[in-house]
Amino acid sequence: MIRMTDVFKVYGNGTKALKGVSFTLDTGRFAFLVGPSGSGKSTIIKLLTGEVAPTEGEIIVNGYDMNTIKMRKLPFLRRTLGVIFQDFRLIDEKTVYENVAFAMRAVSVTNKEIRQRVPYVLELVGLEDKAKSKPPELSGGEQQRVAVARALVNNPSLIIADEPTGNLDPARSLEIFTLLQKINQLGTTVLVVTHEKALVDKLHERVVAIDGGRIISDGVDGYYNYEDEEKQNRILH
Amino acid sequence: MKMKRNRTGYYIKEGFSSIFTHGFMSFASVCIIIAFLIIMGSFVLLSANINDLIGVLEDENVVLAIIDENLSDEEARGIETQILRIPNVSTAEFIHRQDALYSFIGRHENPNIFSDIDYTVTRHRFVVYVHNVELIAQTQDDLLGVQGVARVNANLQVAQGLVTFRRVVNVISVVIIAVLLSISLFIMTNTIKLATFERREEIAIMRMVGATNSFIRWPFVYEGFILGGSGALAAFASLWALYRLVATRVVTFEAGFVSVIPFANVSLPLFVVFVAIGLGVGAGGSGIALNKYLKV
Numbered sequence: 315m316i317r318m319t320d321v322f323k324v325y326g327n328g329t330k331a332l333k334g335v336s337f338t339l340d341t342g343r344f345a346f347l348v349g350p351s352g353s354g355k356s357t358i359i360k361l362l363t364g365e366v367a368p369t370e371g372e373i374i375v376n377g378y379d380m381n382t383i384k385m386r387k388l389p390f391l392r393r394t395l396g397v398i399f400q401d402f403r404l405i406d407e408k409t410v411y412e413n414v415a416f417a418m419r420a421v422s423v424t425n426k427e428i429r430q431r432v433p434y435v436l437e438l439v440g441l442e443d444k445a446k447s448k449p450p451e452l453s454g455g456e457q458q459r460v461a462v463a464r465a466l467v468n469n470p471s472l473i474i475a476d477e478p479t480g481n482l483d484p485a486r487s488l489e490i491f492t493l494l495q496k497i498n499q500l501g502t503t504v505l506v507v508t509h510e511k512a513l514v515d516k517l518h519e520r521v522v523a524i525d526g527g528r529i530i531s532d533g534v535d536g537y538y539n540y541e542d543e544e545k546q547n548r549i550l551h
Numbered sequence: 552m553k554m555k556r557n558r559t560g561y562y563i564k565e566g567f568s569s570i571f572t573h574g575f576m577s578f579a580s581v582c583i584i585i586a587f588l589i590i591m592g593s594f595v596l597l598s599a600n601i602n603d604l605i606g607v608l609e610d611e612n613v614v615l616a617i618i619d620e621n622l623s624d625e626e627a628r629g630i631e632t633q634i635l636r637i638p639n640v641s642t643a644e645f646i647h648r649q650d651a652l653y654s655f656i657g658r659h660e661n662p663n664i665f666s667d668i669d670y671t672v673t674r675h676r677f678v679v680y681v682h683n684v685e686l687i688a689q690t691q692d693d694l695l696g697v698q699g700v701a702r703v704n705a706n707l708q709v710a711q712g713l714v715t716f717r718r719v720v721n722v723i724s725v726v727i728i729a730v731l732l733s734i735s736l737f738i739m740t741n742t743i744k745l746a747t748f749e750r751r752e753e754i755a756i757m758r759m760v761g762a763t764n765s766f767i768r769w770p771f772v773y774e775g776f777i778l779g780g781s782g783a784l785a786a787f788a789s790l791w792a793l794y795r796l797v798a799t800r801v802v803t804f805e806a807g808f809v810s811v812i813p814f815a816n817v818s819l820p821l822f823v824v825f826v827a828i829g830l831g832v833g834a835g836g837s838g839i840a841l842n843k844y845l846k847v
Binding site for chain 1: 558561752753755756757758759760761762763764766
């Protein structure tokens, strides 16, 4: 669950990244966060993962108050999150299985549980037969599915995907979005930051649009709820 | 999900695997620790041998306090109390002048030529043993200050020569140890820095999935321990072999003059010190590198 209330973020160099952002994503829901470069999307992700602290306003992520959270508690917040990046961030020297298992080892899960859980999530993302392959041997779509499996493996309650299809062709992008929808249907909250206009339109999910550090629209059934189509196009391209 | 309680096995495994990802720097770290400990150990052993020699000299090196000839036997014996009050004096043995003469004659090749000499030509004396040979000059002065002591004979040259040599060795040791310790720490710090750099992607992923700071940092500390500990063990074994070789040569060529301490006499404390320093350099180098280069 995410709740941002009147959040401002001003960086040390004076850049005003967010100017009073408020939105809520309830447990088990799905939303796209869209906006042009420099609109504040990345800042929102950094705030949600605890990489930066808000200048003003309140942020609650999975029950953790990001204004008062202590450094030593951050790892425990991050264990409730699964983060997916545009560039996959896989370890090339490790196999698919090891890449996914690595996320479990990092939080000290027992070997027995790793052996049970990793094949399950690889099957969920359709990579059970690629367990022994290494990332360079996989296509972009497959690599991103490994990243999804890694994000899922510790059973997070919230998945944050930062431009997860930025490096993929439309067909592979649709696969990833469909996979994220499937994960959402299994009960995990999902927030996807994206520029994929056609796909956002196709999936008919909630779309939160941000521009200039402010939320400019929040539609429950795709971006066509926006009134200003010219602005929608600018946001989504 | 169930969490492991004991992560030591994981840290050691990660520490070992990290060593081989930057083999050359790891090798350099171990080599510098070996060089440092062998040099330090050599100075320690040299110093221990000098101390042993000085100890022998302290046992054998005596000061002769010759008593004023005008004092009676009883008065001469009475001086012993005052001599024993001197701080560095261990024991004092009274030698009657008659015994002194007999002893003198006994050491001569042809004792008969002294048959007509009266014992009154010699003087009463005390053979004085000291605690610390370094203070022998001061003790000599203190003895001369005792009323009734006419003259003091002490052989200062050998004892003071060894004492001076030991001081020089100690000063050189401290300087060399300080320099080598700094170099070892520097190289260890760079090795661990390189390790953190090579594993930066893994570190970023670990942070992202919620690994704690200690979980991320401990493998690097273990890497330092492994490098430092390996260096210490290799240095100890090398020094042992080297010392045995040198000791055998010294005993062969200088038998009867110089004795060498058996390595077994110093091996345990030396081993403990080596391992402690090896682990300390490993942990210190890791600590510096992690605080400086690994912000988690």
